[in-house]
Amino acid sequence: MTTLAELARSTYEEYESARPEFEADNFARACEEFLTTARGAAERTLCVDAAALDWTYTPGDQLPEEVEQATALLEPGRPEYLRYRWDHGKEEGYGIELVRPCSACGHDRIDPVNGLLQLGRILAEGSAS
Incomplete structure (x- = not known):
């Protein structure tokens, strides 16, 4: 008899x-x-096209504590990403932002995006400079 x-x-x-397997499954989920x-x-x-981009989860060791992040390239070969x-x-997340890495200075330019029109404007202004 078992005690x-x-x-x-x-x-x-x-x-x-x-x-370990249980924790890995929970993390993946x-x-x-x-x-x-x-x-x-x-x-x-x-728009629905933005949702269809290849969104990837950013590992937590690359972020401040308590922050989660997902990113998606606008187009293959372009440095900008959402x-x-x-x-x-x-209480609330940061929402959608456009990140434009600068290869010259090494700093990212980050702009909040609240719609497709605004994203287009930011991209047009960026290509004009």
């Missing part, structure tokens, strides 16, 4: 052996949920 202590230990050992949220924000802010950020320490 309560033996049952508790074996339950804990089973949990510990399965935990959380990433996919965040990407779905980012695509939804892109569609609401811009990003969607959410700061879990604040």
